[in-house]
Amino acid sequence: MAEPLPPIAVYYEHPEWFKPLFAELDARGTPYVRVDAARHRFDPGAGAEEFALLFNRMSASAYLRGHGNAVFYTRHYLRHLEGKGVRVVNGSRAFDYETSKALQLSLFASLGLEFPRTRVVNSLEEVRAAARELTFPVVVKPNIGGRGAGIVRFETADDLEHALGAGLVELGIDSTALVQEYIHADGGHIVRVETLAGRFLYAMKVTTSGENFNLCPAEICDVERAQEQRAGINAVGEVCLADAPKAGLKVERYEPPAEIVEKVERIAEAAGLDIGGVEYLIDGRDGRPRFYDINALSNFVADAVRVVGFDPHARLVDYLEEEVRRCATATGCRSSAAG
Numbered sequence: 001m002a003e004p005l006p007p008i009a010v011y012y013e014h015p016e017w018f019k020p021l022f023a024e025l026d027a028r029g030t031p032y033v034r035v036d037a038a039r040h041r042f043d044p045g046a047g048a049e050e051f052a053l054l055f056n057r058m059s060a061s062a063y064l065r066g067h068g069n070a071v072f073y074t075r076h077y078l079r080h081l082e083g084k085g086v087r088v089v090n091g092s093r094a095f096d097y098e099t100s101k102a103l104q105l106s107l108f109a110s111l112g113l114e115f116p117r118t119r120v121v122n123s124l125e126e127v128r129a130a131a132r133e134l135t136f137p138v139v140v141k142p143n144i145g146g147r148g149a150g151i152v153r154f155e156t157a158d159d160l161e162h163a164l165g166a167g168l169v170e171l172g173i174d175s176t177a178l179v180q181e182y183i184h185a186d187g188g189h190i191v192r193v194e195t196l197a198g199r200f201l202y203a204m205k206v207t208t209s210g211e212n213f214n215l216c217p218a219e220i221c222d223v224e225r226a227q228e229q230r231a232g233i234n235a236v237g238e239v240c241l242a243d244a245p246k247a248g249l250k251v252e253r254y255e256p257p258a259e260i261v262e263k264v265e266r267i268a269e270a271a272g273l274d275i276g277g278v279e280y281l282i283d284g285r286d287g288r289p290r291f292y293d294i295n296a297l298s299n300f301v302a303d304a305v306r307v308v309g310f311d312p313h314a315r316l317v318d319y320l321e322e323e324v325r326r327c328a329t330a331t332g333c334r335s336s337a338a339g
Helices: 019-028 058-063 068-084 092-098 101-109 123-130 155-164 221-230 241-247 260-269 304-308 312-327
Strands: 008-012 032-036 055-056 088-091 118-121 138-142 153-154 177-181 185-196 199-208 215-217 238-240 249-253 276-284 289-295
Touching: 008 019, 008 312, 019 032, 019 312, 055 068, 055 312, 058 068, 068 088, 068 092, 068 304, 088 312, 092 177, 092 260, 092 289, 101 118, 101 155, 101 177, 101 260, 101 289, 118 123, 118 249, 123 155, 153 155, 185 260, 185 312, 199 260, 199 304, 238 289, 260 276, 304 312
Parallel strands: 008 032, 008 055, 055 088, 215 238
Antiparallel strands: 118 177, 138 153, 138 177, 185 199, 185 276, 199 249, 276 289
């Protein structure tokens, strides 16, 4: 009789996003433990961990929920585990890209992919200077974002100057931001391509009637949005796919061209992305694709069976179980399934 496999450790911060994953694990009887990233400690000198695999689901937007401490802490913890030979799904390399929009754009550039013209700044004075090198409208994005948080669009230099003078522009929790040309998407939609094990899983075309920066695909986003409204928070630009008709969104499965799939898989490999999404749009000015975001924390689309024709969580758990079995054999673990 085969010995039972060690549990999968799910390292997460958000209290709601991972209920579908936990439900799938529970339904199968797959051993797993929940690891709260917001309240955690580790011993650098300790021996082997009780788990052979950790699934990193730490969110870059944790600071919006009072858990900003966990964003930087997670970098140390993941590298600690990897140094001990623990298989980390979406490990430190993927998390570096998840928590740095600047690194994402540098990666796109290294792969020869096009993206919106951008300047990376570390002071408010540089925001003004950077905008002068670009064409308005521009957006200012915190380097560590998540859910479209902190992204502000400025139509003119005067608008930006007023906001700077009024103290309405923030750089984010690492004092780094992107000043970026705003691109009108051809057809009014963006495309999000989801990957698993570094390979294409499915893609969605998201059409919006407004100028929205948060295209979170999970049901919980609509709950959060309602909570923010009740709390009096000005959630400008935040729209979720879960409530598409009310929010003026249309979400549909999309089959991107083969060359786009190939580019997305190259991004996943270069970023060490075991699971995650890559977003792009077609530039309305020249019809060319522009990549603009990597989502290592990928929450699958709501009502996935209807939208994309299958349950992504089932395939995700298939993958995690396969990785645990691999770690329990002489074959050993790989540092990243995407690399």
